[in-house]
Amino acid sequence: MNNKRYTLAVRRLTDGDTASDVLAEFLGLLNSFEFDVKAVYLDSGFYDGKCLTLLQAHNFAYIVPIIKWGSKIEAELNQGWSREISHDLTTSYGDHEWTVEFPVMIDCTYKNGRYDENGVARHG
Numbered sequence: 001m002n003n004k005r006y007t008l009a010v011r012r013l014t015d016g017d018t019a020s021d022v023l024a025e026f027l028g029l030l031n032s033f034e035f036d037v038k039a040v041y042l043d044s045g046f047y048d049g050k051c052l053t054l055l056q057a058h059n060f061a062y063i064v065p066i067i068k069w070g071s072k073i074e075a076e077l078n079q080g081w082s083r084e085i086s087h088d089l090t091t092s093y094g095d096h097e098w099t100v101e102f103p104v105m106i107d108c109t110y111k112n113g114r115y116d117e118n119g120v121a122r123h124g
Contacts, residue, residue: 020050052100083106
């Protein structure tokens with residue numbers, strides 16, 4: 001595959017599907033491939049405690065955009081420069097609760113007038 005990025009699966013959601021159900025299905029597929037998967041790139045819909053726990057359990061490198069839930073992560077994303085922090089996220093499903101700690105890479109860039117904005121843009 002020569003270190004190229006490929007979309008390996010796409011699935012339509014049906015009533016009752018959760019992000020963690022779909023992710024568990026996809027991670028099962030990744031384990032069955034005859035080639036190595038170096039990283040999993042997901043959208044922000046998979047940013048919850050159960051999904052992050054699944055990703056860590058399957059030991060894949062992963063990238064998930066951070067959602068500014070709570071004052072702690074919002075404060076981290078509103079100050080400083082590019083850096084790595086440790087963050088924890090607690091998610092509840094019914095009577096279950098997941099807390100997972102994970103690294104967050106904060107990337108800072110200058111806006112330089114893009115979209116008529118100046119200052120620093122910070123992304124987690």
